Amino acid sequence: MTSVSLIGLNTLPTITSGTDLVAEILDAADREAVAFQDGDILVVAQKIVSKAEGRLLPLSALAPSADAARLAEVTQKDARLVEAILSESVGTLRTRPGLMVVEHRLGHIMANAGIDRSNIGGDADMILLLPEDPDASAAALREGIAAATGSEIGVIVSDSFGRPWRMGTTGVAIGVAGPAMLLDRRGEADRDGRRLEVTEVAFADSVAAAGVLVMGEGAEGRPAVVVRGLDWTPTHQGARDGLRPAGQDLFR
Amino acid sequence: MTSVSLIGLNTLPTITSGTDLVAEILDAADREAVAFQDGDILVVAQKIVSKAEGRLLPLSALAPSADAARLAEVTQKDARLVEAILSESVGTLRTRPGLMVVEHRLGHIMANAGIDRSNIGGDADMILLLPEDPDASAAALREGIAAATGSEIGVIVSDSFGRPWRMGTTGVAIGVAGPAMLLDRRGEADRDGRRLEVTEVAFADSVAAAGVLVMGEGAEGRPAVVVRGLDWTPTHQGARDGLRPAGQDLFR
Numbered sequence: 001m002t003s004v005s006l007i008g009l010n011t012l013p014t015i016t017s018g019t020d021l022v023a024e025i026l027d028a029a030d031r032e033a034v035a036f037q038d039g040d041i042l043v044v045a046q047k048i049v050s051k052a053e054g055r056l057l058p059l060s061a062l063a064p065s066a067d068a069a070r071l072a073e074v075t076q077k078d079a080r081l082v083e084a085i086l087s088e089s090v091g092t093l094r095t096r097p098g099l100m101v102v103e104h105r106l107g108h109i110m111a112n113a114g115i116d117r118s119n120i121g122g123d124a125d126m127i128l129l130l131p132e133d134p135d136a137s138a139a140a141l142r143e144g145i146a147a148a149t150g151s152e153i154g155v156i157v158s159d160s161f162g163r164p165w166r167m168g169t170t171g172v173a174i175g176v177a178g179p180a181m182l183l184d185r186r187g188e189a190d191r192d193g194r195r196l197e198v199t200e201v202a203f204a205d206s207v208a209a210a211g212v213l214v215m216g217e218g219a220e221g222r223p224a225v226v227v228r229g230l231d232w233t234p235t236h237q238g239a240r241d242g243l244r245p246a247g248q249d250l251f252r
Numbered sequence: 253m254t255s256v257s258l259i260g261l262n263t264l265p266t267i268t269s270g271t272d273l274v275a276e277i278l279d280a281a282d283r284e285a286v287a288f289q290d291g292d293i294l295v296v297a298q299k300i301v302s303k304a305e306g307r308l309l310p311l312s313a314l315a316p317s318a319d320a321a322r323l324a325e326v327t328q329k330d331a332r333l334v335e336a337i338l339s340e341s342v343g344t345l346r347t348r349p350g351l352m353v354v355e356h357r358l359g360h361i362m363a364n365a366g367i368d369r370s371n372i373g374g375d376a377d378m379i380l381l382l383p384e385d386p387d388a389s390a391a392a393l394r395e396g397i398a399a400a401t402g403s404e405i406g407v408i409v410s411d412s413f414g415r416p417w418r419m420g421t422t423g424v425a426i427g428v429a430g431p432a433m434l435l436d437r438r439g440e441a442d443r444d445g446r447r448l449e450v451t452e453v454a455f456a457d458s459v460a461a462a463g464v465l466v467m468g469e470g471a472e473g474r475p476a477v478v479v480r481g482l483d484w485t486p487t488h489q490g491a492r493d494g495l496r497p498a499g500q501d502l503f504r
Contacts, residue, residue, distance in 0.1 A: 001284035002260035002474060004466050006481075010254055032253035094502040101502060109417040160453075164416055164503035165361040167496050168434045168454030170461060172418070182420045201412075202420030203465075209422060210462035213455075213482070214256050222254060229258075230465070244419050250346040250353060251416035251503050 004229035007034055008214040008222035015223075017054035022144030025224055034226060036145060041154040041179055041230060043211025045223035046130060047116060049137045049157050049175075055129040057084060075100055081115065084127055088113035093252060106130065107243045108174060109252075111162055131157065134175025135238040142177040154178030154232065158208040158215075164251065171212025173204035173239055180204065180235045181242035202242060203232070256481035259286055260466040260474035267475075269306035274396030277476055286478060288397060293406040293431055293482060295463025297475035298382060299368060301389045301409050301427075307381040309336065327352055333367065336379055340365035345504060358382065359495045360426060361504075363414055383409065386427025387490040394429040406430030406484065410460040410467075416503065423464025425456035425491060432456065432487045433494040454494060455484070 009028045015021065021044070029036065036042075050056075064072065064079035068086055072079035076097045086092075089102035093109060104113050116128040131137045138155040145153055157175030162168070173181060183201040211225040246252060261280045267273065273296070281288065288294075302308075316324065316331035320338055324331035328349045338344075341354035345361060356365050368380040383389045390407040397405055409427030414420070425433065435453040463477040498504060 001286055002262055002466060004258040004260075006256040006258070006462070008254035008256075034253055096502065099502075163454075165496050165501060166424070166454060166457065167494050168452040168457065170422075170454045170458045200420040202415075202418060202422045205418065205420065206422050206461050206465040209458050210258070210465055213458040213462055214254060242419050244417050249417060250348065250351075 002229075004227065006210055006214045007226040007228060009034065009224045009226070010222055012048070012222075012224060015048040015051045017051065017056060019052045021048065021052045022141060022148065025141070026145065026148055028224070029226075036149045036151040036153055036226070037228065038152045039154075039228070039230070039232070040151065041156060041207055041227040041232070042141065042145065043156045043158050043171075043208055043215075043225045043227060044138075044141065045212075045215055045221075046114070046134070046157055046159040046174060047128065048223045049131050049134065050116075050128050053131050053137065055131060056126050057129060059084075059125050059127060071095060071100065081112075081117075081127065084115055084129070085113040088115065088129060104130065106134070106174065107240055108161075108172075110159075114159060114174075130159070130174065135177065135240075136175075138175040138177035152178075152234075154234070156204050156208050156211065158212050160212055171205075171208040171210070171215075173208040173242065175239055176204045176237060176242075178234050179207065179230075179232045181237040181239060204237075204239075205242060254481075256479065258462055258466045259478040259480060261286065261476045261478070262474055264300070264474075264476060267300040267303045269303065269308060271304045273300065273304045274393060274400065277393070278397065278400055280476070281478075288401045288403040288405055288478070289480065290404045291406075291480070291482070291484070292403065293408060293459055293479040293484070294393065294397065295408045295410050295423075295460055295467075295477045295479060296390075296393065297464075297467055297473075298366070298386070298409055298411040298426060299380065300475045301383050301386065302368075302380050305383050305389065307383060308378050309381060311336075311377050311379060323347060323352065333364075333369075333379065336367055336381070337365040340367065340381060356382065358386065358426065359492055360413075360424075362411075366411060366426075382411070382426065387429065387492075388427075390427040390429035404430075404486075406486070408456050408460050408463065410464050412464055423457075423460040423462070423467075425460040425494065427491050428456045428489060428494075430486050431459065431482075431484045433489040433491060456489075456491075457494060 062080040064083040068083040091103040094101040134157040142155040160169040183203040186199045314332040316335040320335040343355040346353040386409040394407040412421040435455040
């Protein structure tokens with residue numbers, strides 16, 4: 001029997017711009033009798049990382065370009081929101097009413113550049129952008145928790161992405177510090193000594209999917225989950241190591 | 253603190269055609285002191301379900317069509333394997349050397365129709381197809397375990413899929429009995445009373461991703477994982493409920 005635990009923290013307070021995330025996560029863990037251990041992977045929702053980093057923008061501050069105005073008609077979105085999406089993106093793959101699929105400046109192909117309007121304090125005029133550098137956000141959390149507890153943990157900043165062909169969202173990693181984004185298993189053999197067919201495992205994305213499953217959405221939100229019991233070795237990979245190079249991608 | 257456990261069974265024997273999977277899973281659980289409980293979700297790797305159901309085919313039995321021979325050149329694959337992929341599919345989306353992305357007859361858009369050559373007993377001439385009806389396979393496991401233990405569990409048949417835009421594979425659900433494939437959260441509110449932006453959660457895919465994370469590949473394979481502690485209500489959904497209708501898909 002091999003056991004892995006997904007431990008969701010329930011008592012994090014509302015996070016606002018400037019909140020010390022390390023301190024709040026350690027306080028919540030203390031209150032809930034969760035002591036960090038070497039090898040834990042902390043999955044943190046992008047939303048609270050962005051909030052703590054003050055990545056809020058008032059829609060009223062945005063002046064839509066002609067491109068944004070045109071796309072706002074196609075997508076039936078607020079032209080100022082489209083302007084924000086375009087500003088966060090390096091390209092647009094598809095549009096339809098309600099949806100823009102873009103290449104975010106961080107390299108992720110995602111809906112609406114990950115810009116969020118829910119759960120940001122009730123002010124409908126504010127939008128929340130992804131962290132400036134989610135790998136750096138993850139690294140800062142990793143170092144902060146190591147400094148306070150002495151525990152060598154990994155940190156993943158998670159988001160919820162939709163997917164082509166399949167309905168609904170799953171968790172993915174947009175920032176990583178410690179664990180591999182991509183686990184290369186080429187050369188390994190299966191139980192019959194045959195070369196493995198599956199040779200690259202999206203490790204951090206899979207951990208994020210597991211974490212987001214426990215987070216839930218909405219009122220019962222648990223935006224930080226400790227994943228305990230996985231076997232991993234620290235790497236220097238970042239989220240970009242999980243992106244398929246455009247030239248090798250059949251679906252752009 | 254909210255805790256979910258992923259409990260991998262380590263002592264399943266090699267599964268062959270005709271193996272009684274329910275009996276072997278119950279025996280392994282017994283040996284490893286894992287007692288099934290109401291609300292557990294058992295994630296079982298497609299590979300052992302297919303093997304138990306005898307979904308093996310000798311390559312030598314396949315006569316490639318003209319289409320298969322042509323695609324074999326494009327993809328540099330064995331023409332008999334291409335014939336098997338085409339037989340399992342209702343359409344081909346993309347091809348390149350080493351890869352065919354097809355629409356499987358079950359509706360999944362996937363690489364090489366999920367046909368597997370590894371870990372099937374060391375006989376390189378044999379291929380393994382997906383189960384005929386993975387939802388029915390899941391339902392049979394669910395009923396068998398309920399009958400033997402009295403526990404109302406859910407069952408998910410998992411596979412590992414690659415994805416556009418992102419490297420590596422993650423677990424997805426190709427068969428489900430009990431849990432929702434897709435969780436509809438429209439109408440729910442977030443902590444600020446605002447309508448949720450993420451309204452549909454790929455629940456079974458996320459559970460499969462968590463399970464596959466613990467399974468590992470290859471020599472240490474643990475092809476059955478019990479997920480304990482998730483909050484779910486039985487539904488009548490099947491894997492098809494997780495497929496995006498072709499007309500709503502921007503990436504075909």
